[in-house]
Amino acid sequence: MSMTESRTTANQGKNAVPAVLDIRDVSVLYSGKAAVKNVSCKILKNRITAIIGPSGCGKSTLLRSLNRMNDFVDGVTIEGEILFTDQNLYSSDVDPVEVRRRIGMVFQKPNPFPKSIYNNISWGPGINGYNGSMDELVERSLTQAALWEEVKDRLHESALNLSGGQQQRLCIARALAMEPQVLLMDEPCSALDPISTAHIEDLMFELKSRYTIVIVTHNMQQAARISDFTAFMEMGNLIEFGETDQIFTRPNIKRTEEYVTGRFG
Amino acid sequence: MAFSSEREKLNLRKRHARARGFAFLCALVTWSSVLILGILLFQVCIDGFGWLDWEFINSFPSRFPDRAGIKSALVGTMWLISLVAAISIPVGVSTALYLEEFAAKGRLSKLIEVNIANLAGVPSIVYGILGLAVFVRYFALGRSLISGALTMSLLILPIIIIASREAIRTVPMSIRYAALSLGATRWQTTWAHVLPASFPGIMTGVILSLSRAIGETAPIIMIGALTFVAFLPAGPMDSFTVLSIQIYNWVARPQPEFHDLAAAGIIVLLAVLLLMNATAIYIRSKTERRLK
Known part of the structure; x- marks a missing residue:
């Protein structure tokens, strides 16, 4: 199994799988108070990395620092480096708009634009100067997000008429239309029912071959089911980071074991 | 039970x-x-x-009640409101957008916010005096439509700004984040999503303040609009009168016929107001349907 091999090699640190994001000693402070403390880890290409931990542990904050969405929070300061293809995302010559164009995001609550399904997909590529066939791009993105069959006959209806699960897949399609290198997902299933959740999880498996995914989740079963790597955070610290199998079956740190076995959190 | x-x-x-x-x-x-x-x-x-008949609407004011009409005042009001709208909507909405979407939320923006709220409460006659000193005299625009429109714009700007800010604030942050996460600039986010979503609310504020401007008399008297105008203004530099002044003028006459004329003038003023509000409601319902 090539899958197992690559996992093993990654674990041995031989870098058979290149890192897309290299988080180096990152701290995020809100008005001087640290929400993320000295976190270092690598996000590997074409892998799903899950960030788990109790509420308020800083996992969403860490995720949002990966595409500079924290910039919009008043009084935020970020220390350390995040290397994205060898370029520090926070160096002064990097335009955050360019970062967000390459590193897409799906939010906790589905947030489609109050526009048609078609326009939801086409707006992002449009403003970024996409000059291929927009119809093809819309179809391709919706197909990748496993939504095309359900909406192909009503592309020009409002996106707000879709169900919650469909809206979330539309948001994924919207992010994919930008052809990002990394897709960040902030608890994408927490507002969805189990069937829609299963849809999205299946989708993530499909997307793995083309994209690198980082997902924050409250749901430990979800992390165990879908991710290749898991980061466990508590009170702003990265307690343990490793292959998902190892984190859930043979964690090195007591605190991780207590969390994944449901003794707190 | x-x-x-x-x-x-x-x-x-x-x-x-x-x-x-x-x-x-x-x-x-x-x-x-x-x-x-x-x-x-x-x-x-x-x-x-x-x-109230076509002759009343289509005649200039006169010393004789049965020949007096409201034509110049009605046209003056139309001119004034169009100019006020053209000045106050872009300025007011841009200010609101700047304060909500772009300005750093600090002491200075707080100070500006408090001052705008205070300005909304300043009596209209004070704006009249300001308009007289600044537009009529200092900028030497004379007792013209443009002086009146600038003064009226000052008067209703605080209301437009406050109402627009409220409308902009009701746009959920999640929409902004969605746009920004697609590599949109702040301006693209604002123009394509925040502004359309807050448009119905902004429209309501705008129409309400324009309705207020239509009824205001004091500042217009202060800057010296004429009370007896037997011609139609042809451009923004012409002198003018408005409905409210014409009504005020007729009420002040001793002859009871003029009081009835004032009543007819009020009906016309109310009709214009109703028309404006109806337009606002129509635009609002149309844009809301597009959003849903």
Whole structure:
């Protein structure tokens, strides 16, 4: 199994799988108070990395620092480096708009634009100067997000008429239309029912071959089911980071074991 | 009922009685204000309806009541409101957008916010004096439509800004984040999503303030609009009169016929107001449907 091999090699640190994001000693402070403390880890290409931990542990904050969405929070300061293809995302010559164009995001609550399904997909590529066939791009993105069959006959209806699960897949399609290198997902299933959740999880498996995914989740079963790597955070610290199998079956740190076995959190 | 004790039942009856009492009080207040308004309108209609015909609308003012009309005042009002809208909407909405979407939220923006709220409460005559000193005299625009429009714009800008900011604030942050996460700039986010989503609310504020501008008399008298105008303004530098001044002028005359003319003028003013509000509601319902 090539899958197992690559996992093993990654674990041995031989870098058979290149890192897309290299988080180096990152701290995020809100008005001087640290929400993320000295976190270092690598996000590997074409892998799903899950960030788990109790509420308020800083996992969403860490995720949002990966595409500079924290910039919009008043009084935020970020220390350390995040290397994205060898370029520090926070160096002064990097335009955050360019970062967000390459590193897409799906939010906790589905947030489609109050526009048609078609326009939801086409707006992002449009403003970024996409000059291929927009119809093809819309179809391709919706197909990748496993939504095309359900909406192909009503592309020009409002996106707000879709169900919650469909809206979330539309948001994924919207992010994919930008052809990002990394897709960040902030608890994408927490507002969805189990069937829609299963849809999205299946989708993530499909997307793995083309994209690198980082997902924050409250749901430990979800992390165990879908991710290749898991980061466990508590009170702003990265307690343990490793292959998902190892984190859930043979964690090195007591605190991780207590969390994944449901003794707190 | 078997599951409530006597004491609980008594308590429940009391609470229901109190609820009914409050509902009655609210209804009383509502209907008495509607009634008073109705009586006023009725009185105005009785006095003015007989005078209301095409000739009244299409004649210039005159010393003789049966030849006097409202043409110059009506056209003056149309001119004034168009100019006020052209000045105050872009300035007001841009200011609101800047304060909500771009300005750093700090002491300075707080200070500006408080000052705008205060300006909304300044008596209109003060704006009239300001307009006289600044636009009529200092910028030497004279007693022209443009002086009047600039003064009126100052008067309603605070209201437009406050209403627009409220409307912009109701746009959920999640929409902004969605746009920004697709590599949009702040401006693209604002133009394509925040502004359209807050448009109905902004429109409401704009129309309400323009309606206020239409009825204002004091600042226009202050900057010296004419009371007797036997010509139509041809451009923004011409002198002018407006409906409210014409009405005021007629009411001040001793002859009772002119009082009836004033009533007819009020009907015309109300009709213009209704038309504006209807337009606003139409635009709002149309854009809201597009959003849903």
